[in-house]
Amino acid sequence: MADGVQLPGAQAPFAVTDADRAAIAAAIDETEAVELALALGNIPSPAGHEFEAGNFVYDWMAREGFNPRKVGATPQRNNIIGTYGGAGEGKNLLFTAHLDTEAPTWNPDLDAYKYRAETLANPEWEKCWLEDGVLYGYPIANDRGPMTCFLIAAKALKTAGYDLAGKLYLTACPGEIGPEPIEEHRGVDYMGKDIGAHYLFHHGGVAPDYAIAAEGCDYGLTWVGCGYAVFRIRLWGEGVFTPLLSQPETSADHPNPIYRLGALTDAIHEWSRRYEAESAYESAGGVALPKAQIASVRGGIPYAFGAGTELVNLYLEVGLNPRQRIAEVQHSLERMARAAGVGEVDIEPVVVRHGFEADAAEVAPLVGAVDAATRLSLGHPVQRAAPVYSSMWRDHNVFNMQRIPAITTGFKRWRPSPKDLTDSALVYALTALAVCGRADNVAAKAHRAPVYGDNPFGND
Template structure:
């Protein structure tokens, strides 16, 4: 019998017993059904309402006292809770996953980005289970891990394991995006500010620790990258087509629509160098600042007869916690000048990357590791650098000084056993943290 009390030392045997009770309280078919049902609700970035309503109704049915908190009515956060049996002696833990999944927008803009047939692939919106393996973007990112912590919390209650502190269960919109830029304006284009950040500041939550439940292949990280989207405008001349002369060197061409070709070659060399020079290694993970051209715009296809005076290259940079937006902008401006191009660099989106203090995150790491051992997964390693080289919503909590990590099951094509084990680890970790059994 488990005899551990809040704030006391807990033995490996007691943790194993708690993990076994949680596992016994998990209905495998219920977990499968939740992953598939929630995953098969279309939830494009900007249109998360139906999935949010489903999570709210599920929490309500399971007596997690949910509420909706949103900056705009159709893009709300869902917040449930349980525990809180002895709040003065416990710790509060918050789990979060995002409702939106990257996918085509299924409108005219798709032809700017996808080749014929790509937007019609079912895996964008479809969650499937075949031969014990899940597939589909909604499962992988991120309603599979969401289902795991929901079922893990239900198993905690079903197993009769009390929690001194409060366990918050949250589902947020807008983790992926989109972004409020250029002509893309309005509530459906609002980005991360309306998701976990709004939930943290307006949701009535008071976590001591937070977990972004996303696939990490059962590793852990408390480092997350921010990002900047830069628009690089190349300038040139609009020459009437009958008067145009073609120089041998592309960079001497009057039109920036042609100059952009040698500029991109120089930009790509810079991208590779930027990534190598700015790798950030810390106890909580390694972050690599990745760079990619996301879009190119120039000219007006319905007013031909000449070229254009402007060609814009849109570049996304993930930035490690120690990088600044100003330094990144100066590097791109220096590149323009050194390569002899006329133009300007303008940041259009910026979000800072953060990391938890290693000492403060250590207790959470120990809780996950001990829960993982008890669930048969072994010690919890630091996750692969890819999981700390991107934005995840633990960034929000680390920004507010709340130690936060990201942890989850296998990211791509997880098995049913993977998801059951993740639910056990989530539930056992919540029991340990909320009862202050691992400090």
């Protein structure tokens, strides 16, 4: 990359060779990878309904000898955990990907207020297929395609006879996309991240030295992750019986707070522009560009008309870079509301998830392993992922939060090909070998992977 990012000392714990590449690549079957991705991707799994997809992964792991178990906050939303290796003194590596896929709620009474009919009719929400050499379907892009890649990677290591010294954890989690409990949509049925990788870490019997959130990154990597908050901004007014209403000259003087939404949204828009410019963050591990956007508006009761409403709510989503804290954003929004002069307003964060970032020195061996794997598999150094991939929540945040050095990396995000599946599986397999080491050749640690200058990102 041309941005000059460098990470001194990025060196894999164990060496991987051309011979390793050849042996593992020979054990990866493209047809099998495509069939697994399509089978897994075609199981409907919107947030809250991951049960069947989780069972599919569990059964696959059981057939392939990865000793799976289920760990769930609820019986219907399990984390699936398989293991391989652990016969020696290597480092432990955890792969994770999420079972849920972005989708409408499929509740017509809710979706009618968010989506066009043609958007709801898009088959890619829950169907996946191979056409003209590329894979279609949102579930494969996010995130069961990358999940397929590390499952196939683990099978390839096993098939090629690579027993690992360190332990390899293979995990499939619910709830990474969401939802979040807000207002009357409360309780465990609306929990997302709390019952996924976060729950797995605390209750799943895992002890990783490093972690990889397998998601589409166009083969780049980042150890930066943004968090987010949802602020409820309540604008208060007065309900006046419509026949008694005296229309004021300006909307700013109207007793119904809905009439002041224009001024408030204009103020939020200007605040968002400043916030995004001021919140940009860059480190060796990635560029974070947090954004803000109004997600929802609620005010009044449509069938109980007659006196307007006393209250209207805006729900503002705000990204948080790894260094930002919720209080500073709260203070900034309160200043914005006071300056806007829109009347009585109160602001409260109803969801808060801070962003996180791995320590560069601690994550360096993992980055070195991915770099060595990428060079052998794809013929070029690993690149730092595009800013969009470090400007969102991904579950590497969970592990960096818990002081486990973690990155996110994976195949071509949009319209991957069958070759992308096998290429990514090979990168994951070689990464695992470079981190965990081979059980029957722990002395390989003495033959450390070469350090390609001070820069695994190819910015020579």
